[in-house]
Amino acid sequence: xxxxYDWVIWTVFWSGLxxxxxxxxxxxxxxxxxxLHQASSFIAEPRFVGLANYGRVVVDPEFWRAMGxxxxxxxxxxxxxxxxxxxxxxxxxxxxxxxxxxxxxxTLPYLLPTxxxxxxxxxxxxxxxxxxxxxxRDLGFGTxxxxxxxxxxxxxxxxxxxxLWTPFVTICVLAGLQTIPPALYEAARVDGAGPVALFWxxxxxxxxxxxxxxxxxxxxxxxxxxDIIWLLTKGGPLGAxxxxxxxxxxxxxxxxxxxxxxxxxxxxxxxxxxxxTIYLRLFPLEEKR
Amino acid sequence: MTxxxxxxxxxxxxxxxxxxAAAATIYMPAVHSxxxxxxxxxxxxxxxxxxxxxxxxxxxxxxxxxxxxxxxxPSGDAYTRTVSAIKGGRPxxxxxxxxxxxxxxxxxxxxxxxxxxxxxRHKWGKRILFPxxxxxxxxxxxxxxxxxxxxxxxxxxxxxxxxxxxAQLLENCRKTSGTEGGSQRFxxxxxxxxxxxxNWMSLAYMWADGISLFDDKWTNTFASEENRKRAAAYLxxxxxxxxxxPPGMTQAGFGTITAAYSSGQAAHAPYAGRLIEILExxxxxxxxKYGMMPYPDSAGKQAAVNHGYDGWVVGKTPMAEEAVRFLExxxxxxxxxFLHSAPxxxxxxxxxxxxxxxxxxxxLIEKHAGAVKTMQGFLDDPNIVIRSVDTEGPxxxxxxxxxxxxxxxxxxxxxxxxxNLSSQDCVSQAVEKMNxxxxx
Numbered sequence: 001x002x003x004x005y006d007w008v009i010w011t012v013f014w015s016g017l018x019x020x021x022x023x024x025x026x027x028x029x030x031x032x033x034x035x036l037h038q039a040s041s042f043i044a045e046p047r048f049v050g051l052a053n054y055g056r057v058v059v060d061p062e063f064w065r066a067m068g069x070x071x072x073x074x075x076x077x078x079x080x081x082x083x084x085x086x087x088x089x090x091x092x093x094x095x096x097x098x099x100x101x102x103x104x105x106x107t108l109p110y111l112l113p114t115x116x117x118x119x120x121x122x123x124x125x126x127x128x129x130x131x132x133x134x135x136x137r138d139l140g141f142g143t144x145x146x147x148x149x150x151x152x153x154x155x156x157x158x159x160x161x162x163x164l165w166t167p168f169v170t171i172c173v174l175a176g177l178q179t180i181p182p183a184l185y186e187a188a189r190v191d192g193a194g195p196v197a198l199f200w201x202x203x204x205x206x207x208x209x210x211x212x213x214x215x216x217x218x219x220x221x222x223x224x225x226x227d228i229i230w231l232l233t234k235g236g237p238l239g240a241x242x243x244x245x246x247x248x249x250x251x252x253x254x255x256x257x258x259x260x261x262x263x264x265x266x267x268x269x270x271x272x273x274x275x276x277t278i279y280l281r282l283f284p285l286e287e288k289r
Numbered sequence: 290m291t292x293x294x295x296x297x298x299x300x301x302x303x304x305x306x307x308x309x310a311a312a313a314t315i316y317m318p319a320v321h322s323x324x325x326x327x328x329x330x331x332x333x334x335x336x337x338x339x340x341x342x343x344x345x346x347x348x349x350x351x352x353x354x355x356x357x358x359x360x361x362x363p364s365g366d367a368y369t370r371t372v373s374a375i376k377g378g379r380p381x382x383x384x385x386x387x388x389x390x391x392x393x394x395x396x397x398x399x400x401x402x403x404x405x406x407x408x409x410r411h412k413w414g415k416r417i418l419f420p421x422x423x424x425x426x427x428x429x430x431x432x433x434x435x436x437x438x439x440x441x442x443x444x445x446x447x448x449x450x451x452x453x454x455x456a457q458l459l460e461n462c463r464k465t466s467g468t469e470g471g472s473q474r475f476x477x478x479x480x481x482x483x484x485x486x487x488n489w490m491s492l493a494y495m496w497a498d499g500i501s502l503f504d505d506k507w508t509n510t511f512a513s514e515e516n517r518k519r520a521a522a523y524l525x526x527x528x529x530x531x532x533x534x535p536p537g538m539t540q541a542g543f544g545t546i547t548a549a550y551s552s553g554q555a556a557h558a559p560y561a562g563r564l565i566e567i568l569e570x571x572x573x574x575x576x577x578k579y580g581m582m583p584y585p586d587s588a589g590k591q592a593a594v595n596h597g598y599d600g601w602v603v604g605k606t607p608m609a610e611e612a613v614r615f616l617e618x619x620x621x622x623x624x625x626x627f628l629h630s631a632p633x634x635x636x637x638x639x640x641x642x643x644x645x646x647x648x649x650x651x652x653l654i655e656k657h658a659g660a661v662k663t664m665q666g667f668l669d670d671p672n673i674v675i676r677s678v679d680t681e682g683p684x685x686x687x688x689x690x691x692x693x694x695x696x697x698x699x700x701x702x703x704x705x706x707x708x709n710l711s712s713q714d715c716v717s718q719a720v721e722k723m724n725x726x727x728x729x
Contacts, residue, residue, distance in 0.1 A: 040687065041394045043375050127537015147539045148707060236483030237539050237703045254694035256687050257729060
């Protein structure tokens with residue numbers, strides 16, 4: 001006979017499932033349906049065109065450029081966020097005066113709204129009067145072309161993203177570090193391990209479950225990240241920072257091509273699903289028994 | 290029977306009140322739909338503009354017993370909000386729109402009420418009405434023409450004349466560059482990023498030189514040999530002018546350009562009347578030292594200003610008739626009050642307004658009468674071309690809108706100044722991108 005506790009679990013489970021179906025499944029199906037139709041706006045009568053939108057999108061060189069931009073943006077920013085996040089977490093895991101205050105400050109960028117970070121970054125990197133621009137110029141490094149060249153623009157959006165979201169990795173890794181039993185370090189030291197060996201053979205393996213989740217989440221979020229890039233560059237210059245979410249948005253909301261935008265979004269969703277599936281096969285979240 | 294009391298309330302009365310509130314909540318949309326209310330989506334978020342509309346709304350409610358609710362969004366979000374409201378089942382009775390393709394889309398989908406009779410009651414300036422299938426759907430409230438500002442004091446001290454050609458403008462940009470009070474002053478500030486500002490501020494040199502995008506049969510005239518040559522010459526000129534600009538122009542938007550001019554960082558800048566208002570507010574020492582001119586061409590034969598416009602549409606709603614009555618009522622004194630909320634930026638599209646003593650009586654319009662005369666002259670002078678990417682072609686259409694939104698011309702400029710491609714290659718790439726945008 002089911003206990004009262006079971007009823008609570010099932011109620012929560014079905015409620016969650018219903019909400020997911022409504023707010024996630026519904027829009028996904030709607031996007032899929034739209035991608036099979038041609039419409040110039042969301043109020044226009046859609047005309048069924050089958051897979052024509054997909055055919056049109058995949059032969060567009062801008063689609064593949066956007067895909068490459070998205071991969072570069074996601075991989076570079078995740079790599080930097082993870083490396084820096086681990087480094088900051090290792091420092092914050094040490095005991096030092098005002099440790100709590102520093103930990104609090106370290107999470108600050110993550111608490112700021114993206115628009116604030118984007119505006120601050122623009123202010124710091126303004127080509128003429130930006131604080132960092134002027135500082136670097138005064139130090140003799142010349143004027144940094146933050147957004148003036150395709151590669152520097154790509155790196156600038158990565159930099160802004162790393163600034164904003166590294167604290168998330170730091171917090172997660174810091175929590176992971178505090179679960180590592182000190183006995184493991186003591187045993188390794190007895191075997192003659194130095195700081196580097198301790199990190200490679202004790203810390204990193206122990207952090208693997210945390211890092212698996214962090215990389216997965218950050219990967220999904222960065223691949224779909226729209227706001228920071230849109231606020232900073234709108235995909236420019238010369239399409240250098242235009243990735244699939246921006247391309248989908250522009251097609252659907254600016255270029256009067258709702259079906260094309262939905263096709264880009266659907267393809268992006270499919271590709272991300274495949275990558276996530278492969279990732280979970282390679283790095284399963286549960287240890288095999 | 291004993292009743293458990295809670296602070297003077299019985300459980301029964303609480304339950305009854307709760308049920309009543311729930312029923313009222315369910316019934317409220319039905320009640321709301323019967324209330325005589327006009328919903329007005331305003332796209333001018335400046336506090337004075339909102340206030341002008343609210344005053345009008347309060348006055349209308351007092352006179353006609355019709356409530357007018359004003360919702361305000363940035364003008365760039367007005368179309369999205371309008372469409373969302375239609376999709377959500379509560380369309381706006383009146384909406385602000387700032388892009389001709391959006392009016393076309395809504396009109397073609399049967400979401401707008403024609404206001405041809407109301408529009409035809411007035412005489413309008415050139416190229417400001419955009420009829421769709423012979424009907425007017427848009428009641429315009431301003432021109433946002435874009436022209437060039439220059440520092441008159443610098444011109445006087447260097448004995449420079451307002452330029453008539455690209456070469457003269459380039460020379461003046463070079464001669465007005467320098468240092469002032471320890472800060473570097475640049476000759477020109479013009480955006481080149483992927484944004485509306487670039488489409489609005491950086492392309493009128495092409496219109497002045499006779500470049501067009503479409504003919505009356507929607508043939509891509511930009512691809513013609515003659516226009517390719519003209520566009521390449523424009524890029525050669527722009528590439529040289531770019532050297533007189535401050536760094537960071539890929540990120541420049543409307544605010545950056547006004548800041549560059551009003552702070553003294555740039556000696557020339559493109560903008561509309563808003564820049565004079567900004568000078569009055571933030572840099573009064575420059576407010577009587579500006580000069581205005583249209584964009585020159587290459588040979589000194591013609592000049593241009595970039596087109597800009599804003600207006601209101603009436604939705605196809607149960608309150609549409611009342612909305613038209615409201616606009617009719619609004620189009621006299623309150624229309625002028627609204628124009629006064631940005632007196633030099635909201636350039637009147639209705640020609641009768643220029644003669645209206647009430648409009649002319651605004652202190653800033655009186656003070657800058659010379660500028661107002663120049664602005665009016667842009668409409669009257671047959672040698673001044675008024676064009677923009679989004680209004681190209683014989684009638685409102687999605688094709689120019691797609692070219693506008695694809696950043697075809699901002700990227701053409703970027704190819705020239707950031708990638709140093711030859712001007713011919715930049716034009717060829719623009720033609721290809723244009724064709725892709727039209728076909729897409």
